[in-house]
Amino acid sequence: MxxxxxxxxxxxxxxxxxxxxxxxxxxxxxxxxxxxxxxxxxxxxxxxxxxxxxxxxxxxxxxxxxxxxxxxxxxxxxxxxxxxxxxxxxxxxxxxxxxxxxxxxxxxxxxxxxxxxxxxxxxxxxxxxxxxxxxRAGRLQPYLDDPEIENILVNGCDDVWVSRANEPLRQVPPIADSDAELVELLQDLARQHGGGERSLSTASPTLALRLEGGMRLQALTEVTPRPYVAIRRHRVASATLGDLVGLGTLDATLAAFLAAAIRAKKNVMVTGTQGVGKTSLLRAMAAEIPPDERVGTLETEFELWLHTLGHLRQVVPMEAREGNGERVDGRVAGELTIGELIPAALRMTLSRIIVGEVRSAEVVPMLRVMTNGEGGSMCTLHARAPHMVVDRIAELCLEYGAHMTDSLAYRLTANAVDFVVHVTMVDETAVGGRRHRFVSHVLEVTGLGESGRPAMNQVFGPRTEQGEPRAVPHTPPQCLDDLRRAGFDAGLLQSPYGSWGAPLGLRIGGAR
Incomplete structure (x- = not known):
């Protein structure tokens, strides 16, 4: 009853x-x-x-x-x-x-x-x-209002899970009395979005949108036995590099290095898996851009919020638009992709372009922007390990068209990218520990190597033999003089363990 x-x-x-x-x-x-x-x-x-x-x-x-x-x-x-x-x-x-x-x-x-x-x-x-x-979001709203919740996973109306900071997933009460009511809730959220023709239906079985407070929602129905929803929160929405030092994402040495790289207008690609903090790091690095530079942001759903944080006074924010489910001449009617926004962005007198996440063929126009522009552009890219980044870029480049080849993708990468910053997460919540998110590698791209692939120089990396998985200085970059002109103290690279006071305290592995 x-x-x-x-x-x-x-x-x-x-x-x-x-x-x-x-x-x-x-x-x-x-x-x-x-x-x-x-x-x-x-x-x-x-x-x-x-x-x-x-x-x-x-x-x-x-x-x-x-x-x-x-x-x-x-x-x-x-x-x-x-x-x-x-x-x-x-x-x-x-x-x-x-x-x-x-x-x-x-x-x-x-x-x-x-x-x-x-x-x-x-x-x-x-x-x-x-x-x-x-x-708002109905019975889902209390979980959106809880600042400690990082992820909300819905596998049907009565199978709902949440994860809080440094805690494993736990099941919570249903958010709807039926799957039909859950779909109705998602359709209401899509109507409230106000960012174009976003919907969830038989014709459009996927839904991606931002929620109030900056959380990102992805939903699937019709192609799955029940409605499935994943919601992610950026818990450090306005963090600076100094804030990330306090959180243990990087140390003061690496923070100074990255700040100088941004001021020196180096093109940076932030990589890592889902949920490790790529967007938070990208946002923190953007805080190092001089406030009067004119910057364009391109995202599928607004997550960077550089146009609202107040540091930059000249931001042109652009958000991709989903289609209405109908197809005209082989493409979705009304759709406007990030790749299609980039040419318009180039005509907005921008000194830098920041792409929230490169997912597909838009990697090619992004690399061309990095090659032809003034420098200082940034983006994020999903990659499981730093040594996979070059092949991951090439894989996405091949989606651009039949004329694209591996060698052309490698040449684009070598000419465009200055630094790859890789973010890692070690999750020890299952063994009573916590989630550790940190930068593990900074790789400098130094042009084409003898094999025709981009040559990489490990500027920062882990010292696992000493139990330190976080990024510490290894090899000075070839562009060190450019960074020194931007205010970087090259002497910081002389410390083999950076500014860390002790190795990362892991329950399994780490220092012995």
Whole structure:
């Protein structure tokens, strides 16, 4: 038996909308009929449970009130839109007022039926649940609001997992009563996105979008047996290189080196696997760009947020646009890819271009930007190990067209990239430890080697024989004079263990 609208309990009764003309079912007491626009009247509600614990809202009640508010809000906005488009703030303001009215009607109906009114906390909890359903992420919202949660994984409405910082995955309660309701929630989020024609349907079975607060959502349906969702949070949204030193991602020596590389307008590619902190490092390095330089950012979903952080005064942010699922002449109608945005970006008088993530054929125009521009451009790329980066670039280059070859891809890479910065994660949460995210390698690309592949110089790397997996100085770069002109102290490279006070404390491996 389902719990009450406000508090789960063993003696509570389910929320039901009575069928017109039918006798009340067992335990259902019909309440007063109070019209509320074109929707159904506020129905009877069951008895409250004893107060003293945090109110828990019955999702069926919240959904019914959400439908009533949505219908009334639609009528109000239809009248307003005759004089112009209604902005998001106005929608939410009017929606909040309507929610308070509908919850007040519900509360009056409850009090008249049962002789005891809901508490203010219970009314407030119900109002927040309705607001979340209408304007935010519904029952998913509490996990989005928790700053300690890094990942939310949904394998159907009732199989939901979250991971917090330095904790393993754990299962949490369902976020919907059915998979159909979960898909409806995702479709609502897509409509709220406001960044183009994003949808989730049979015609468009994938959905990628940013959520409020900068979290990134990827969803699949139709091509999977149930709806699947993965949500990631960047927990260090505005970190500088100094902040990353404090977090243990790199030491002061490497921070000074990377800052000088950015000031010297070196082209940098940040690599690593998913979730290791590539975007956070890219954002931190971008904070070293002089504030009056004109920078363009290209992303599938905004995650860098350089145009909102305030350090750079000349940022042109560009976000790719998904198509509407229809195909015209072999391509998705309405789609605009990062690769297609790059030529337009080059006409915006930009000194640098930063691509949030290179995933496919856009790697070729990105490499050409790095080759032909003033320098200082950056991007991220998925690669499991630093020695795989060159072949990973070549693999993506081959997606560009039949005329592309390995040798041409290698030549593009050798001419374009100055440094590869590889980020690694060692996850010891399963053995009682924590997740360690750190830069493990900095490789300098020094042109084409004798084999026709780009030659690499390991400037920073681990010293595993001493139990140090993090990046420490190895070989001075060929462009050291350029970095010195940008303020780098070359003497920092003389310390074989950088600025680390001790080897990384790992539970398994590390120093012996």
């Amino acid at each position: 389902r719990g009450s609208p406000l508090q789960q309990g063993p003696s509570s009764l389910p929320w039901q909308l009575p069928t017109p003309g039918a006798a009340p079912g067992p335990g259902i007491v019909p309440g007063p009929v109070r019209p509320s626009g074109p929707t159904a009247p506020v129905a009877a509600v069951p008895a409250l449970q004893p107060v003293g614990v945090r109110p828990v809202v019955d999702p069926q009640v919240a959904r019914e009130l959400k439908r009533q508010v949505a219908a009334e809000l639609h009528q109000q906005l239809a009248k307003l839109e005759g004089s112009g488009e209604v902005d998001r703030a106005t929608r939410r303001q009017r929606g909040r007022a309507l929610i308070e009215e509908v919850v007040a009607r519900w509360s009056d109906a409850y009090a008249q039926t049962h002789g005891i009114p809901p508490t203010r906390d219970q009314d407030r909890a119900l109002a927040e649940a309705v607001y979340d359903l209408l304007f």
